[in-house]
Amino acid sequence: MPKFLSPVRGIRPIAAVAAIAAVVSVGGLHARPVDAVTQPTVSAAQQPEKSATQRAAESGQRVEVEDERTETAKTYANPDGSMTLEQSASPVRKRRDGRWVELDPAMSKSGDKIRPAATAIDMEFSAGGDHELVSFTDSGERLSLSWPEPLPAPVIDGAKLVYPSVYPDVDLQINVTKETFAQVLVVRTRAAAASPELQQIEMGLEAPGMTVRRTSTGGVEAVGDSGEVVFNAPRPTMWDSSGARLAQPETADRTAEPLEGDTVAPMAVEVSSSSLVIQPDQALVKDPQTKYPLHIDPPFSGPRIARAMINEHYPATPTWNWGGDEGVGYQAFEPWSRKRLFFGFSTAKIANSQIISANFIAFETWSASCIPKVVEVWKTARPTENTTWNSGSGSTVWQQKLAQATVAYGRDGCEPGGFPVPFNVKSAVAAGAAANSASIYLGLRAADESDQNAWKRFRYDVVLTVNYNFAPVLHNRHIADPEAPCTTSMTGQPYIGAVRPKLTVAVTDSDSNSLQAQFEIRRAIDEGPSFTGTTASKAGGVSSEFDFTPTTDLWNKTTYVWRVRATDGSAYTPWSTDCYFFLDTTRPPSPTITAVTAGPYTVGSPITIRFGTSTSDVVAFKYTVNVDAVPSASIPRSPGTATFTSTHFGPQVVRAWAVDQAGNTSFAPTSLKLVAADRPATGHWRMDEGAGTSTADVSANSRTMYLGPTVSWGDGDQGVWALPVPDKALFIPGLQTEGGTTATTATDLVDSTENFSVAVRVRPDIKSNEQVVVSEDRPGNSGFTLGSTSMTWTGKNTPNDPTDDDPTNRKIVWAFTLATSSGVFRLETIPLSYNAAAVAETERWVDLVATYNKGTKTATLYVNGSWRAAQVTGTVVDGAGPLRTGLGIEGGAVTNFYRGYLDDLIIYDGSVSDALIRSYTDGDS
Incomplete structure (x- = not known):
């Protein structure tokens, strides 16, 4: 069957x-x-x-x-x-319970089923009685065949089952192998072959989730939901016993396959969703030359290669x-x-x-x-x-x-x-x-x-x-020192200046064997190699890098060729293609330097310079400002210009070196000295009038600042001892919810998206909330603010009262903010002591300087000369309103009122030197 x-x-x-x-x-x-x-x-x-x-x-x-x-x-x-x-061409083991077991087709009874010990697919057979003859499962798919009548109990003989006399003179035999099983009806007599039961053999079929259908060649296949064929079988056949055993071993089993000389005939098969019908060939049954027993074997065979x-x-x-x-x-x-x-x-x-x-x-x-x-x-x-x-x-x-x-x-x-x-x-x-x-x-x-x-x-x-x-595989051939690519022709070959260059290759090996690389270097005019070298072994698998450096110097002004191959101890890769380079160790002459930007120069202003050379193989220049050592970065020969910004006043020494295509740097630099002065203020309010409703801008821009009605006058940091004119200051009486202010009528004095600096002296009165001393108006949030975040103290809120418990213990956190596209950026100091009860007037004042550097996106806040800096996050946006003192804008509301004195407000449209900041904090306005 x-x-x-x-x-x-x-x-x-x-x-x-x-x-x-x-x-x-x-x-x-x-x-x-x-x-x-x-x-x-x-x-x-x-x-x-x-x-x-x-x-x-x-x-x-x-x-x-x-x-x-x-x-x-x-x-x-x-x-x-x-x-x-x-x-093996067929399965010899299977995975069971997490381990491999060798296949064994020997069968034994377990309950009402008979199962082999271990086969490539799971299968079980009837132990007699029930109609399901066999079911088998592979990769989760199950198919079963049923016999039309109850089965007799089978005889188990190792890997063979015989169901005797399923019909008169007809046995049903099953042969199990490591990979599959075969079922065949052994018809012993001509009369049995002519019985009604063998005119058409119908078996029940179940294949959940699959469609079983005929193939174009007369076979059968079971197709899953995805359209993939899960099981298949060729056209069924039947054969007699007329062949001679002389053409095969005596042990050949005719019930498994026809012997040589047996008469073989194909059979027709029909299939539906629930049955399989086989039509035995009646011509073979009725042929008087047919020798019995006859074997009827429908189509289905095991999972074979x-x-x-x-x-x-x-x-x-x-x-x-x-x-x-x-x-x-x-x-x-x-x-x-x-x-x-x-x-x-x-x-x-x-x-x-x-x-x-x-x-x-x-x-x-x-x-x-x-x-x-x-x-x-x-x-x-x-x-x-x-x-x-x-x-x-x-x-x-x-x-x-x-x-x-x-x-x-x-x-x-x-x-x-x-x-x-x-x-x-x-x-x-x-x-x-x-x-x-x-x-x-x-x-x-x-x-x-x-x-x-x-x-x-x-x-x-x-x-x-x-x-x-698997032979090793070469990757990423190049010269590692000095850095240069592998160029496979003299055209475009790299020029290098090292007489003992380090050659490098990466090697992978899928077998994870130990690897070595073999290098060769020769002059382009030579036949054989000038240098050879085999590296030490390294573990294979993932990419391993191998280096080779010649043991003696190579010749100057010479084209060299190098190649590499690798071995895993069993096989060599082919030699790589040749890589070319030209060795040139001659240093180029020093370059010329000229200033493109005309003087005079000021701190924070960009200065453009140009480098020049008459040597044809110079490809780049290197330069420094106020530094002696040769830098690593370079600029290309064309256009050969560079721009720098002076960071301090006084001499700016530019040094430059020429670099040729081999990477050689000129022995000595060329120098150019420029002098930068500090930037002039773009706004400066000394606040020394002592009376009136405005204070003058003493810078060249002459933009007056006007006082609000509650702003009054007081002594400045130098007090009445300043000569010839006593130093004065403004007092702004800010409270928690209201306060005074001063402001310019001119707008956008500070472009906060560019470099700028703000300086001011303050003597805060006691007030614990956030306070803004200087700001520039902008809808939503001030473009920038300079002031304090918090103020704490011990004792009473009367700094000049002798009965105050500790009038010197004042702690203030100073802050500099910038409006950005992603919100308000805030730079704060740690809490700093403030001596509000100092005897000397100057010691009651705090010098604040804030700067923003667009190029480095850095904000810096100086308090009495000490500083803190931070990288600005987000994109800085400009405040286009007037410059003012005494309050800021936050969340669309006027807030953070300042209470205290202020003096000597200065703004710059760029960076200022450290010397100018020191001068300011020393009391020089």
Whole structure:
């Protein structure tokens, strides 16, 4: 009865089994049989912290890469750095409960089911009685077949089940293998074959989530929801017992496959969502030449590797995914046959690798004669389930003979039981790997297909053994010191100035072998290398960098060529393409320097300078301002200009060096001295009038500041002792919710998006909330503010009262803010002591200076000469309103009123020197 629908699986990955030492016959040499050699292996569990490659190198034995084990394959790291992939054509193990178990088809009863010990797919069979004969599961998909009547209890014989007399003189037999099962009706008499039950055999079918349908070739397939074929099977067949056993081993089981000479007939199959119907061939049943028992075998076969057999006796009939063993060559028993076999293997895993050896191994089970005869292995085109003798025996399919073996195994007197035969197929596997091929197809055929003594039979579980190595891969060749690229021609070659350049390459190796790099350097005019060097070994895998430096100086004014290759101990990469460079250690002359920006110069003003040279190979210049050392950064020869901003008043010494295309820097710099004066104030209010409703701007801009009605006059930081005119100041009587102010009528005195500075002296009265001394109006929030965030003290709020507990303990946090596109940026000091009860008037005053540098986006706040700086976040936005004192704008409201004295307010439209800040904090306004 039916073999189950085969789970659809692609061509299995290439395998490399333990090497079988043999002399493979090429050109007619006889292959002498020897025992298979099992190579010693170190278990990964012995040294789990080390890679398989490391353990193999240290132990001298191959080590399995356990993470790459599959149901058909094992991968080993070899001591010499190569890899071996061992893969069977059919499953030999499976994953169960987190560990691998070897497949074992022996069956045993468990409850009302019978199950094999371990098979490639999970399957269970009826123990008798119920109608479900078999169910099988693969990758979560389940399919079951039911018998139309209750079943008798089966006889269990190892991997075989026999349900006796399901009909008179008809047994139902199931043969289980490691990968699949086969079911066949054994019809012992002609009368039984003519019974009504065998005119049409209908079985129940369940395939949840799948659609079962006929194929165009008369087979059956089960398709999942995604449209992918999950299980499939070729067209069903039936055969009699007319063949002679002389063409195959005595142990050949006719219930599993027809023997040579058996009459074979295809059968029709129909399928629905719930049933499978097979129509036995009545011509074979009724033919008087038919010899019983008759075997009726519906289509379904197990999950086998893609393989095909073609038979000239049935030139239009395909045989796909056959099992057991099959014939090769010509046998003369009627009906005669002339057969060839196809096998397919995936080579994706070894694509682009270097193939050290590759053997195709087929187990010969039978030979027509003990006289050794030649059997050949060919590289073939891909077989399909429709390949026949007519379509698959020509030269376009059988493309290249690869190897041959002169052997005779399987009969008494010539290795009874059979023996594995290796064939050297390295040339085809290596060509496929070099071409990045995903698969390779091999075929077996007799050298003389008319010699019946050359008839042989081979098992389906062939293997392909491949010993391979992934050569290292070179990346990122360049000169590391001095930095220069790899240029593969003299045109555009880099010029370097180091007589012992450091050459560098990065190397990766997918096998994680230990790596070395070999370098060569030669003059372009020479044939052989001037210098060679092999680096120390490094662990492979991820990218490893290797360097090489010549041991003696190279010649000046000379073009050199270098190249590199790498090895993993087993194979070398090809030499890289040549890299060129020109060595030039001659320093260029010093450049000229001229000022593009005309003087006079002021602190904070940009100054542009130009460098020049008459030397043609100069490509850049380096320069510093007030620094002696050669900088690392450079500017290109064209346009050869640079702009800097003076940070202090006085001499500005510019030094410049020329740099040639080899990176050589002129020995001595050229110098140019410029003098920068401090910037003039753009607004300066001394506040010394002592009376009136305004205070004059003594800068060249003459923008008067007007006093609010509550603002009054008082003594300045120098007090009445200042001569010849007493120093005066303004007093602004701010409270928590209201206060006075002063303001200019002119607007946008400070462009806060550019460099600017603000200075003011303050003597705060006691008031604990946030206070703004100076600001520029802007809707929403002031463009900038200068003032305090908080003020704390001990004792009473009467700084001049002798009964105050501690009038000197005042702590103020000073603040400088800028309006930005993302909100208000705030720079604050730590709490600073303020002596409000100082005897000397000048000691009661605080000198505040705030600056903003657009180029560095830095805000700096000076308090009595001490400073704090911070990087400004967000984009600074300008306040376009008038400059004012005494309050600020926050959240659209006027707030943060100041209470206290202020004096000497100055603004600059750029940075000011440290000397000017020191002068201001020393009391000089």
